[in-house]
Structures are given as structure tokens and as C-alpha cells.
Amino acid sequence: MEIGAQGVGLVRRKYMSKPMTKTQLVAALAEKMGTDKKSAAASLDAICELITSEVSGGGAVTLPGVGKIYCRERPERMVRNPATGESFKKDADKVVKMTIAKALKDSVNG
Secondary structure: OEEEOOEEEOOOOOOOOOOOOHHHHHHHHHHHHOOOHHHHHHHHHHHHHHHHHHHHOOOEEEEOOOEEEEEEEEOOEEEEOOOOOOEEEEOOEEEEEEEEOHHHHHHHOO
């Protein structure tokens, strides 16, 4: 992302560069939508809230061309503290996963 006299311009990001911040994402989204940053921020916040509520409720969300975000349960298991070598039982918990869409993989790989 490059910010110059003409405003926010979308540029190709270099490999291993810093991740795009929310502010940069909102600015790019506003430019792409042809709207103001306040509306773009509200849209982004609404999308994030919808994804959070759906996934935390046990559902899944598919973002076409990006991937699928879902929640999986991890069973109770034995884990070990690497510093002390002590083994103990870790309770079952949930973990959020994301499967990347083939279209995104293909665009990244050439």
C-alpha cells in the first residue's frame, strides 16, 4: 500500500512485507467502492461481526475466491510442558480454521 499525493494507491506488496492494517484496508476498500472511509469501515466491521457470530455459533462462512472459515472441536489430550517435562491433560477446546480457496492459491502461485 502506498500513500501519496493522489491518495491511496493499490500496489503489489512484496513477499514478507508487513501485513495490511485495518486503516489501510479501509482506505483501499473505500477507494474500490467509491465511497468514504466511514462507510467502508462500517461495512468491514459488519462483515467481521457476521463472520464472528456465525463461526462462534458452530457455523461456517465461505468467502468466494478467498476461503472458508469454520470452527472445529479439539478433543481432550495429553500435553507436555517443554521447560519442565511435566505432562498434563488439556481440556477439549475449539479452534478456528480456514481453508484457502483454490482461486486464491492459483493467483498467488502464478
